[in-house]
Amino acid sequence: MRPYQVYDHWAQDVAFLRSLGLPPYLQVYNEPNLPPEWDGQTVDQAIYLSHLIPAVREVYEAGGFVGLQHIDLDWTRTMLQTLKAEGMDYVFDRLFFVPHPYGANHPPDFTADLNGVLSFLEYARVFEEEIGFVPVMIAGEGGWRLGETADVNYPPITEELHRDYHVAVFDWFRNGQLSNGDPLPDYLFAFCPWLISDAFDPAAWYDSASGNRQLTIAAVEAIPEFERRFSWQADNLP
Template structure:
């Protein structure tokens, strides 16, 4: 969204998000009223809000819990970003970043949000900051936070193409260059994943709260300036990766990548898509709206040639490459609530999940969530004929919660 969350601004912006078929939206708000208006506006279009309170890290009175309660009262999952860019002096009242203070304060507020049933979001710009927070969580034995947290990267692409630094021009200038050599890339978020894996044993969901290509950027003279054409091409490629299930450099799209929320949709900022200063990025809006509708995971484009060549010596994939898959109904009205309830179960057992029958057919075991109106009996029969072991969880959200509590208490991943 933008910083102005007044009713008139939301009336203009929300239809644009609906036209783009957005599914997530970060809301930078100043108070409860702004959050309530904006969350209702986007949720009514089927868009999941993510709250980011505009505060300073060293403010005296801070309470993120009330935003978690606010969203839960609206029957929405409470994704709450706690603080922003702690290494940025502008995020501190005295403009003096204090890493230890940030780590302690984030862990404290994340615990409160998690205990309230919310999902605390961590935003840092540097891997050392991430390591500090994760190690503090382990010291505190903050299991509830670890199980419910998500990460908020800010990958900006400068004026580099989507596959930078692996694109042909950069590889010619700097053979073998990777993100370790230059992270000024939309793929920069990837450098944080190994740290989560090393410190926690898994990678939580990534929801990029700021990202994209800023209009007019010309930082690298080797590449063209970000004008209307490149702005449209690059952002369309970014969102198309959810359709093809491949990153712009041809590698597989990791399951932990949930969403990208480009900065910023509207306002006086020159890089806003609906900018009162630099105009409307109409080519970008048209290019994204023109992407064919899809369900993530159901369409898999072939990898690019150089990736396919590198994989030519790899043995054939096993008959069932997935150990276990949780299959959800694509049109279930309680879809988001199901995901919220499932999260601890999925995290404990490392279970893949989604809405794809094709993905389910690649699993040895499948758990279907919902009745035949959500996932048909025909689909269940097809899976069984393919040799997949299938169980089905029936009932409403309350029944699902009881099933999950029992499975976790009994440490039972799959029914006999």
């Protein structure tokens, strides 16, 4: 769903998820500040917000969990301020956020800017400042792409780094500690790397023209089974 489009079936989608016995987590819109999401039209924050408000209201009133998504801190802050100005702070009790923490070719402990997998921490700060708490976060995209060379100060992403860096992220949930040494926040529920399978995207772990990310796949398969623990549990380690 593009940010310039109006969608009339949010409530129907919530009902469909509930009919399947699934928690009705529903993200409304995606990366609205990026030109590709506007299909050649001018990026217009006001238009996006005019569509976001009724979408959020419809998902919430249908009993769904409202998923917000941004990759820009200022747009995130403006979105939250707009919801408050519209008197919609009541939706915050069923809110979740979908960060896209890509790592570029930075290591997992990189925090110098937003081009790192720990960038969700900066979005958490915005939520804390604007609404007083950090909602559940589910990283809907993120991780590393094979061959990435965005920062000349760091090596390109090789098969070995792709493996090691992704395993480091999954170990957050196993060991209860982020790569920068901080405790794993309770609000971070999941990290979904881009991309599991796609014939046309070389970043795909399976089925792409560049072949499978076999080193990464084998390393993830080798991670021992574990149960993620939260801070309120007596034993927060596996």
